[in-house]
Amino acid sequence: MNDVAVLGAGMHRWGKWGRSFVEYGTAAARAALADAGIDWQDVRSVVGADTVRGGYPGHVAGATFARALGWQGARVTSVYAACASGAQAIDSARAQILAGMAEVVLVVGADSAPKGFFAPAGGDRPDDPDWLRFRLLGATNPAYFALYARRRMALHGDTLDDFARVKVKNAAAGALNPYARYRTAVSAGQVASSAVVADPLRLLDICATSDGGAALVLSSMEYARRHGAGDPVRIRAVSTVTPTYPRTVLDLPDIATDSAAAVEPPAPGFRESIARAAYEEAALGPEDLSLAEVYDLSTALELEWYEDLGLCGTGDGAALLREGATALGGRIPVNASGGLASFGEAVPAQAIAQVCELTWQLRGTAGERQVAGARAGITTNQGLFGHGSAVVAVR
Amino acid sequence: MVAGWFTEGGDDREFRLLGTRCGACSAVFFPREDSFCRNPACAGGELTEVPLSKRGRVWSYTAGRYRPPAPYVSDPEAEWEPYTLVAVELEAERMVVLGQAVTGVAVADLSVGAEVEVVAGILSEDADTEWTTWYWRPVEEAR
Numbered sequence: 405m406n407d408v409a410v411l412g413a414g415m416h417r418w419g420k421w422g423r424s425f426v427e428y429g430t431a432a433a434r435a436a437l438a439d440a441g442i443d444w445q446d447v448r449s450v451v452g453a454d455t456v457r458g459g460y461p462g463h464v465a466g467a468t469f470a471r472a473l474g475w476q477g478a479r480v481t482s483v484y485a486a487c488a489s490g491a492q493a494i495d496s497a498r499a500q501i502l503a504g505m506a507e508v509v510l511v512v513g514a515d516s517a518p519k520g521f522f523a524p525a526g527g528d529r530p531d532d533p534d535w536l537r538f539r540l541l542g543a544t545n546p547a548y549f550a551l552y553a554r555r556r557m558a559l560h561g562d563t564l565d566d567f568a569r570v571k572v573k574n575a576a577a578g579a580l581n582p583y584a585r586y587r588t589a590v591s592a593g594q595v596a597s598s599a600v601v602a603d604p605l606r607l608l609d610i611c612a613t614s615d616g617g618a619a620l621v622l623s624s625m626e627y628a629r630r631h632g633a634g635d636p637v638r639i640r641a642v643s644t645v646t647p648t649y650p651r652t653v654l655d656l657p658d659i660a661t662d663s664a665a666a667v668e669p670p671a672p673g674f675r676e677s678i679a680r681a682a683y684e685e686a687a688l689g690p691e692d693l694s695l696a697e698v699y700d701l702s703t704a705l706e707l708e709w710y711e712d713l714g715l716c717g718t719g720d721g722a723a724l725l726r727e728g729a730t731a732l733g734g735r736i737p738v739n740a741s742g743g744l745a746s747f748g749e750a751v752p753a754q755a756i757a758q759v760c761e762l763t764w765q766l767r768g769t770a771g772e773r774q775v776a777g778a779r780a781g782i783t784t785n786q787g788l789f790g791h792g793s794a795v796v797a798v799r
Numbered sequence: 800m801v802a803g804w805f806t807e808g809g810d811d812r813e814f815r816l817l818g819t820r821c822g823a824c825s826a827v828f829f830p831r832e833d834s835f836c837r838n839p840a841c842a843g844g845e846l847t848e849v850p851l852s853k854r855g856r857v858w859s860y861t862a863g864r865y866r867p868p869a870p871y872v873s874d875p876e877a878e879w880e881p882y883t884l885v886a887v888e889l890e891a892e893r894m895v896v897l898g899q900a901v902t903g904v905a906v907a908d909l910s911v912g913a914e915v916e917v918v919a920g921i922l923s924e925d926a927d928t929e930w931t932t933w934y935w936r937p938v939e940e941a942r
Contacts, residue, residue, distance in 0.1 A: 523868035530801060535870055536830075540801065540922065540932060541899060542867035543884060550861035551886050558859070558911035603862040603881075603906045649839050650826075654858065654886050654895045659830060664893035666826035667838055 408501045409628035409636040410797065412440025412621035413760040416514070418585035418614045418747040425455065428617030428753070429514030430472040436619035441631070442508060447621070449479040449506035451497045453489035453513030453752035456525070469512045479506060487699065488644065488787025489513060490618070490755030491795055495642040497622045507627040513752035514617030521545065522613065522749075534657040534788070541659065545701070546610050548656045550602035553704035557604065560719035562707065564604060566726070568595035570703035571608050571745055573731045578742020580732075580773040583757075585614050586746045595703075609703040614748030618757035637766045639759070641685035641796040647674040656788055675712040678792035679784055683714075686796035690714035693736060694778035695765055697758040699785035700743040709784060710738065737775050740765060758783035759795050766799040804830055805919070805933050806850070814919045815850035816896065816933055822847060827892045851896070854916045854938060855887040858895045860909045872923040881905075885935040887915055901936040914938040 414435025416428040429452070437444055450473075452466030465482030479500070485492040490513045497509035521544045529535040537543040556562040575590035590608060598607040628636045648670040650662030655674070672680060683689050690713055698709035707721030715736055716724040724730060730738040741747070741761040744754065762781040764770045784794040806815050818829035821836040823844025828837065829851060836843045866879045873879070883900035900909070901918060915935040922932035 521865075521868050524870070526869070528870075536801070537897075538867060539870040539872070541884060541897060542863060542871040542873075542882060543897060544863065544865075544867050547861050547863055547884055551859040551884070554861060555859040555911060600862075600864050603864065605861075649837060650894075652893070652895070654897060658897075660896040661894050662837070663827040663829075665891070666821070666824045667840065 405640065406502050407625055407638040407640055408498045409623045409625055409633060409638055410620055410759070410763045411442060411508070411623050411628060411631065411633060411636060412436040412438070413763040414439055414619045415583045415757055415760055416617035417583050418616035418750060421615045423516065423615070425514040425516045425615070425617070426468055426472050428516070428615060429469050429512045429619065432514060432617035432619035432753070433469055433473060433510055433512045436510065436621050440621035442621055444473050445476050447478055447508055447510045449481070449497065449500055449509040451481040451483065451493045451509060451511045453493040453756065454482050454484040455489070455515045455752045456484065466512070485791040485793070486788035487751055487785050488755060488791035488793035489752040490757070491642060491785065491793035492644055492791065494620065494622070494639065494756065494759060494795060495644050498639060498642055501622060501624050508621065508623040510619065510621055511756060512617070512619045513756045515750040515752055516615045517613035517748070517750060519613065533659070537657045537659055544602065545656060546602040546605060548654070549610060549702035549705055550605045551654065552708065553605050553702060556704055556707065560722065562704065562722045564596070565592065566707070566722040567605070567609050567703040568592040569725055570700065570706045571595050573725070574700060574739050574743040574745035577732050577740050577773055578746020580771065581742045581746065584742045584746040585612070585616070585748050605702055605704065611701055611744035612748035614750050616747065616750030616753050616757070618753040618760050620756060620759060620763070635799070637763045638798050639795060640798050641682045641794070643678050643682035643685065643792055643794040645677055645681045645792040646790045648677065674792070675708065675786060678786065678794050679713045679782070681792065682782060682794035682796050686798070688780060688796070692780050693782055695737045695740050695762070695775045695781045697741060697761050697781065697783040698738055698743070699754070700739060700745055701749070703745070706738065706743070713782065713784060732773055732775070740770065740773050740775055755783065755785055755793055755795070758785070759797060762795070762797040766797055801830065803848070805931070811918045814917060814933070815853055816917055817848055818851050818892070819846040820849045827894065829894065829896060852889045852891050854914055855889040855896070857909055857911050857913045857915060858886040858888045859911060860885045860900070860906060862906045883909070885909065885915060887935055898933050898935045901934045904937060908937060
């Protein structure tokens with residue numbers, strides 16, 4: 405097995421703190437190092453997950469965190485893959501460890517998000533699909549989430565109550581998580597009475613933009629043993645696949661799908677292929693999972709992930725939710741952390757934060773939200789412009 | 800702004816979105832792809848302009864209740880009017896194209912599978928220029 409060890413996990417609490425991302429990332433890094441029992445000066449490689457808003461990617465590079473922690477001559481890597489940045493950072497760290505280039509690597513992601521809708525950088529840039537969808541159509545991110553939600557209602561009979569039930573479930577879990585931004589229970593009535601943002605989705609169906617930071621200390625299994633961690637949480641797979649042509653489901657930031665006139669669409673579709681790649685690499689399947697952390701950008705999207713992860717059949721997501729299988733205490737808890745519903749989006753940190761949650765769950769140290777006897781978990785998300793992302797961790 | 804994405808001039812009956820088609824594998828692209836065929840199995844052929852189907856069926860739809868951020872152009876002084884977005888499946892091209900619905904069409908006027916057609920309209924205007932764009936309009940049922 406090409407396992408790497410998770411020696412340490414750390415976070416800065418999500419919220420709107422109004423400070424620089426550097427502060428959140430550095431706090432998370434120090435927490436992860438302390439958790440691992442590793443001195444910063446012993447880390448020989450640091451990988452930073454970039455954000456681009458409010459600056460250029462170089463400003464948010466691994467070097468930014470390395471400088472804040474104190475230059476000490478480590479190898480440095482910076483990656484940008486939008487929402488998948490964190491997973492790609494983990495993948496880079498893992499590749500370095502497996503290649504023997506570094507024994508212990510610090511992975512950091514953090515963000516200070518703007519209020520309201522995410523928007524592309526300024527200037528007239530008609531060669532940028534992300535700029536075009538705003539300029540020509542006013543198609544915000546929630547507009548795409550709403551298109552998926554409305555289509556689920558038409559195809560599978562999902563209801564607004566089903567969507568609200570996802571929020572109620574995730575808020576209940578988030579209330580138990582000290583790193584979550586929102587730590588109060590939410591009722592279906594509160595979801596239903598919140599303002600419609602993109603019909604049929606309401607404010608409480610859509611995740612907020614947040615500040616936050618997350619970090620991991622990864623090492624070779626050999627280093628972990630030498631360090632006294634005989635049975636660490638292990639990362640067994642990282643999926644970073646692209647879609648396969650033709651991609652026939654309309655997705656951010658595109659104005660149109662590929663045409664299937666010349667080539668039959670692939671089976672499975674993109675999101676499903678992300679999970680399949682992770683399962684294949686980890687040599688396990690959905691039946692082996694104890695829990696899953698999925699990118700619930702909207703309540704309706706969480707139901708799609710159930711199906712894409714193979715937790716149930718196509719169209720059966722709402723039924724799985726209704727039977728309580730995906731709640732804490734259920735057969736396969738999803739977003740035991742509270743998910744983006746409770747955290748909000750701090751883009752380059754979120755995929756790392758998902759792995760932090762798996763780490764604590766697999767160690768059995770997740771407190772009141774602990775999934776009993778957790779042995780294997782998967783995270784999944786998707787980065788703008790076709791970056792797949794899933795991580796499998798086991799104990 | 801987006802040269803060659805749709806026909807210029809003429810009336811609504813003739814208005815069409817314009818894509819490109821690969822001469823080697825017959826893959827169709829919208830927005831137009833003029834550089835390279837994106838079918839990974841295709842060695843690449845000449846990309847020529849083709850009009851897309853005028854009509855299609857609703858894949859999904861939504862209404863934006865809040866003003867989108869720039870670069871969307873809207874008058875911050877004016878009260879925000881929700882606009883409807885429609886994703887439309889074109890049968891011949893086997894692709895989905897997103898667009899705004901014509902003014903006055905609300906979510907309640909649409910359903911997945913309903914037939915719509917593309918028409919021209921004004922995206923925005925300033926002192927010098929009227930920017931044209933495409934809109935989707937429900938097709939009236941034949942009586």
